[in-house]
Amino acid sequence: MAGPLTSPAKRRIRDSGTVAVSRPIADTKKPHGDESQAVSAPKNLVLMWVGRLIVTVVVLGVWQLVYVKKVFNPVVTGSPVEVAKFLVDNLVTSTKLWGSVGVTLWTTLIAFVVGSGLGIGCGLLFARSPKLEHFTNPFFTGFNSVPRIALAPLFIVWFGLSQVSSILVGVSLTFFILLSSTMAGVASLERDATTLLDTLGATERQRFFRATLPAAVPTLFSGLRLGLVYALLGVVSGEIIGAPAGLGEKLSYFAGSFETDAVFGVLIVLGVIGAVIQGVMTLAERKLLRWQ
Amino acid sequence: MGNIVSDSGNKSVGIAIDSVTHRFGPGQLTLDNVSLNVEPGEFVAIVGPSGCGKTTLLNLVAGLLPTQEGTITLANEQPRPGHPLVGYMLARDALFGWRTVRRNVELGAEIRGQDEALREIRAVELIRQVGLAGYEDAYPKALSHGMRQRAALARTFCLDVAVLLMDEPFGALDAQTKLQLEDLLLDLWTRERRTVLFVTHDLNEALVLADRVVVMGRNPGTIRLVVQVTLPRPREARMLQSDPHFHDLSATIWRELEGGMGPWLDR
Ligand SMILES: Nc1ncnc2c1ncn2[C@@H]1O[C@H](COP(=O)(O)OP(=O)(O)OP(=O)(O)O)[C@@H](O)[C@H]1O
Numbered sequence: 143m144a145g146p147l148t149s150p151a152k153r154r155i156r157d158s159g160t161v162a163v164s165r166p167i168a169d170t171k172k173p174h175g176d177e178s179q180a181v182s183a184p185k186n187l188v189l190m191w192v193g194r195l196i197v198t199v200v201v202l203g204v205w206q207l208v209y210v211k212k213v214f215n216p217v218v219t220g221s222p223v224e225v226a227k228f229l230v231d232n233l234v235t236s237t238k239l240w241g242s243v244g245v246t247l248w249t250t251l252i253a254f255v256v257g258s259g260l261g262i263g264c265g266l267l268f269a270r271s272p273k274l275e276h277f278t279n280p281f282f283t284g285f286n287s288v289p290r291i292a293l294a295p296l297f298i299v300w301f302g303l304s305q306v307s308s309i310l311v312g313v314s315l316t317f318f319i320l321l322s323s324t325m326a327g328v329a330s331l332e333r334d335a336t337t338l339l340d341t342l343g344a345t346e347r348q349r350f351f352r353a354t355l356p357a358a359v360p361t362l363f364s365g366l367r368l369g370l371v372y373a374l375l376g377v378v379s380g381e382i383i384g385a386p387a388g389l390g391e392k393l394s395y396f397a398g399s400f401e402t403d404a405v406f407g408v409l410i411v412l413g414v415i416g417a418v419i420q421g422v423m424t425l426a427e428r429k430l431l432r433w434q
Numbered sequence: 435m436g437n438i439v440s441d442s443g444n445k446s447v448g449i450a451i452d453s454v455t456h457r458f459g460p461g462q463l464t465l466d467n468v469s470l471n472v473e474p475g476e477f478v479a480i481v482g483p484s485g486c487g488k489t490t491l492l493n494l495v496a497g498l499l500p501t502q503e504g505t506i507t508l509a510n511e512q513p514r515p516g517h518p519l520v521g522y523m524l525a526r527d528a529l530f531g532w533r534t535v536r537r538n539v540e541l542g543a544e545i546r547g548q549d550e551a552l553r554e555i556r557a558v559e560l561i562r563q564v565g566l567a568g569y570e571d572a573y574p575k576a577l578s579h580g581m582r583q584r585a586a587l588a589r590t591f592c593l594d595v596a597v598l599l600m601d602e603p604f605g606a607l608d609a610q611t612k613l614q615l616e617d618l619l620l621d622l623w624t625r626e627r628r629t630v631l632f633v634t635h636d637l638n639e640a641l642v643l644a645d646r647v648v649v650m651g652r653n654p655g656t657i658r659l660v661v662q663v664t665l666p667r668p669r670e671a672r673m674l675q676s677d678p679h680f681h682d683l684s685a686t687i688w689r690e691l692e693g694g695m696g697p698w699l700d701r
């Protein structure tokens with residue numbers, strides 16, 4: 143699950159070629175291959191972006207052509223020009239869509255904080271008490287096997303058409319991601335480090351704060367990144383199924399009234415939100431994990 | 435210089451190992467009636483084939499394993515993990531990737547609650563002594579294998595302990611780096627004499643470093659031979675490599691081992 147979702151972000155770091163990493167003094171002897179790459183990287187990068195631009199223009203052009211020539215029903219296809227118009231009308235000249243953006247962002251944030259808080263907490267608890275982990279394992283595995291979106295109707299029955307259902311769907315996704323990444327992170331402390339701490343007579347507290355936690359941070363971070371993406375996924379799904387507000391609710395409303403351009407517009411907004419979230423996490427990660 | 439911030443020279447502590455037998459399971463006799471006295475300030479090396487129980491013996495002295503039979507005494511105490519007078523250096527460096535070299539060197543002293551200002555002075559001084567000056571704020575990923583092991587050596591000495599237990603600390607290094615680090619260890623040991631119990635596969639390494647070499651055999655692990663190393667100090671690993679007396683000693687031990695008890699190193 144982690145693979146396909148984290149890799150685009152990693153690829154993005156590599157694409158930008160010469161990421162400015164403050165190199166420690168020790169790193170002065172670069173392997174030869176590195177240098178030649180550094181020289182050709184900007185040229186490749188320009189070509190790459192030109193290529194991407196061309197692909198984008200061609201796709202949008204074909205789309206607009208299909209609309210203008212009425213190859214398919216124009217109501218169904220929509221057109222890039224109309225989508226752009228929708229976005230400008232609702233985000234720039236008026237603020238109609240901003241309210242929905244705000245609702246979805248807040249709901250996502252709440253789902254993320256609650257879900258990852260519970261997940262990390264449970265993960266740490268289980269790491270401390272393997273017996274508890276062992277005992278509860280079947281319950282969690284069972285719950286984790288249920289497609290969480292399928293819980294949304296139940297949440298709606300319990301909490302009505304409110305953001306609470308969306309939050310709960312988000313939480314139920316984020317929780318398990320953070321639970322497993324916390325446990326994997328805690329387990330990533332090497333045995334040698336444990337032995338060293340044994341010989342030093344480290345206390346439980348010292349072990350946790352000086353070794354277990356910092357060793358877990360990289361794994362924890364990829365968990366948080368994924369958790370945030372899934373919080374958004376859960377919340378938007380919850381909103382589509384039934385919520386009084388939010389981008390998901392707008393999406394299902396526009397789709398229901400065949401406003402294809404608006405549907406595409408909201409999808410673009412959601413895409414941008416997802417990308418920004420990833421970007422922020424990448425930045426934070428790079429700052430926190432300079433030692434890697 | 436080292437002595438300014440260290441007082442371990444006064445805490446002379448020996449190790450008394452008396453009739454120690456260890457089993458990891460019924461019928462699996464790993465150590466059989468091993469006795470060894472290490473004098474305060476003495477450098478004793480243990481050599482022996484893989485699996486003869488060298489690490490097990492060291493772990494018993496460190497208190498990482500409970501003593502089953504026999505007794506081990508260290509500063510009038512039984513071994514226990516985290517004993518403030520004992521330091522342990524592992525074969526692998528176990529540096530913490532998220533700590534800079536200086537903070538790694540300070541780790542042991544920090545865990546044992548030594549004064550912050552003092553341990554920093556000591557860490558920086560040791561980093562200089564092991565030849566890593568300028569790398570204080572580098573992260574381990576930027577260090578070569580040999581440099582990492584130097585940092586681990588500095589971390590071990592930063593502990594300011596009376597007894598050092600070292601388990602093949604240079605085992606995974608290339609010959610050149612190994613000689614360098616042996617000299618470094620001799621240098622550090624001469625400055626601040628500690629009691630050292632040093633495990634190695636390498637008889638030459640043992641002869642370069644130690645006052646006494648203990649040769650172990652396996653199945654079960656026993657002490658086969660103890661050799662007093664008469665080479666004068668100060669010694670230098672690279673010089674000894676070309677010293678005929680050194681090679682005589684090495685050859686004598688090999689002969690004695692082969693004549694006395696058949697092949698002891700079956701590898
Ligand atoms: N935790 C353990 N549980 C069971 N058996 C063990 C354990 N640790 C060591 N042994 C066994 O005890 C014997 C001695 O192991 P030990 O690690 O002390 O050998 P060693 O002399 O240090 O070998 P090497 O030179 O390869 O490091 C081996 O046969 C090993 O299989």
Ligand SMILES: [Mg+2]
Pocket residue numbers: 488489490601
């Ligand atoms: Mg060993």
